[in-house]
Amino acid sequence: MSLKRRVFVVGAGMTRFHHKMHSGKSGRELFVEAALEAFSNVDKGIDRKDVEGVFTGYFTPTYYEHQGHIGPLVVDWAGLDNVMGWRTESACASSSAALITGVLAIASGLFDVVMVGGVEKMTELPTEKVTDALSVAADDDYEIPAGVTFPGQFALIAQVYFKKYGVSWEQLQSIPIKNHRNGKLNPKAQFQEEIIDRARKIGRERGLNFRDELDFLKSDYNRVVAWPLRLFDCSPISDGASATILASDEKCRDFTDTPIEVAGFGFATDTISLHDRTNYTSFKASVEAGKQAYKMAGVKPRDIDIAEVHDCFSIAEAIAIEDLGFFNRGEGVKASEEGRTAIKGEKPVNTSGGLKCKGHPVGATGTAMVYEVWKQLRGEAGPRQVQNAETGLTHNLGGSGASCSVIIFKR
């Protein structure tokens, strides 16, 4: 498993992720916004005609926009013409699949320049219909008829994790608290506030005085979604798009003096139904995709300077940082509590704010993680910059772990 040709990121863009501000815009328009930023972020400029392929992740466009055939649609709207392009779908990992497709197109020798990205326009539907659209990432023959939604699945996982490792829900809150702290520093994030800011605001409005973040998170203002998970354990419903421009070893320096290498990647699958698994506190697809990526990149977990991981629910971040080998089993939550995953910690995780605070427009999430890693490895992450970040990782889970991609980038 070694590629015939090296591949580099030479530009990236994303819309702000949000639940209201993109009202009235279509998915294709959001994609164009992200693509235009990606083009404009190419240091030495790029001619759109250089792009030979466009691969786009979008999980359920048919539900949100009564629209399929996304591949040619975004090619046309992005002002490109006559290029190869289609949609990739692997639930929440859809645009990571697009990115790997783009990498393969270049590594195979077929192309020199490719755009990959993703989009999801979720907020035009009422919440219950969004829940329905998301549910098709689970098994409709076995899981959905039993009433299991994703908050329910991750709630089960959290309960097993708590019992197995003697961890409490209160301790788990260190993860969303940290991610909101980071997201406040990210102009692309859906929520640009810390949880304590929200607590104070609600306190003022209702004449209440929350002692601290946990006091607020334990209150009725943080309602239970699926026990033990509450609202702030869950990523929001969001609109957004993201795009990344890839180039070959030979061409990348035509576009930038600081290309970021796609040094390794893995993508693995597992049973779609939870009931077919033997372990609820680890995702086999994450572990396997991680192994493949580390091997291809020739690095170890300790070499990763920053990571964007799939915190669709708070518990998922704890499991991800264990599955990726950053921390021992059962110590992910403790590591967060101790600040080891904070921007200034030894292993900064989700400096962007993560899915929880940055938002989670499903199809856009994979390449939005790449956007953050690209910014960080170029030293352009502003107030949330991690010093001397040279190696970054994105971890993108589909559904409750039936698919997972891990991609490693090097400066």
Add this chain to the structure above:
Amino acid sequence: MSLKRRVFVVGAGMTRFHHKMHSGKSGRELFVEAALEAFSNVDKGIDRKDVEGVFTGYFTPTYYEHQGHIGPLVVDWAGLDNVMGWRTESACASSSAALITGVLAIASGLFDVVMVGGVEKMTELPTEKVTDALSVAADDDYEIPAGVTFPGQFALIAQVYFKKYGVSWEQLQSIPIKNHRNGKLNPKAQFQEEIIDRARKIGRERGLNFRDELDFLKSDYNRVVAWPLRLFDCSPISDGASATILASDEKCRDFTDTPIEVAGFGFATDTISLHDRTNYTSFKASVEAGKQAYKMAGVKPRDIDIAEVHDCFSIAEAIAIEDLGFFNRGEGVKASEEGRTAIKGEKPVNTSGGLKCKGHPVGATGTAMVYEVWKQLRGEAGPRQVQNAETGLTHNLGGSGASCSVIIFKR
């Protein structure tokens, strides 16, 4: 655009395409049927564990089965484990996109053995809902609200073609007549009868005497769908799946002594809306994808011994065989009338029966075309065998030509 590594087909399988016989089976079950045949068709046998990736085309599973996340689902059900895999979507060209993804995965050096395929389980929904599901291949912002469906789009195209080239609807019937003649010889085809067989059957039942095929096709028993296209100008609604096993240059002879090379391919996009095009009697994406494929394979249109082309409507086959350079502009229908595209003609087209007679389970169509070409190039097509076929081509259109793949295979 030359690949770093050669890629070969070492096995292929497909379900029968049908509108009734798969009732009660799910898409995943159909995929498994096709995958099992593909495994069993590998001459020297194959261990399922050899498969490192599975890429699957399925256009609108959310409508037909309330199911997404098809990638890991079919991996699991096909008895594979822990492999890379996701869904590709480009409307009716979805599984050709899967095939190209698989080719890139091998050509890049990542993998040695990959399964690609497609599925569509269309018949559980009432026809008007199928029409709705298919409509998302068109532009929902501009075309669908205006009431344009695909029969309507191809009817417009047929009218322009007739006027431009002085061709009549009666002449066009040579295409479905030929395709039913071929499909009668294909045990995988949805309809295993010639149109004259159907005319005689209906004649017996109703006490009518149709003089010939055209007499029947002009009768009310062949109802108008969208003027000038009638029922027998249109491909049917079908259930089905298809799968192809690809292997690298180095590994393919472990599996067979007669590997079939994927010698070249192209995939191009165009505007999704018809109103943005300047030419209705040619699909730019077909022409461009063909050019790319011919160039990569180092062959000319005259070198193609057999072709499976996208006859979603009769007029589409006429345009395809012109776009691919087999016949001059405006001469596609005439060539069919003269029998030049028949099994014993100089350029056999749709020996399988084509979409019209074989059936068109959208996501399965691309790799089902590959199945026919693979059979023909191995000399295993039985009564529909084309003698000495050495080079074959598949042409797979998405929607009304917003995407198109052309793939060339060599014995």
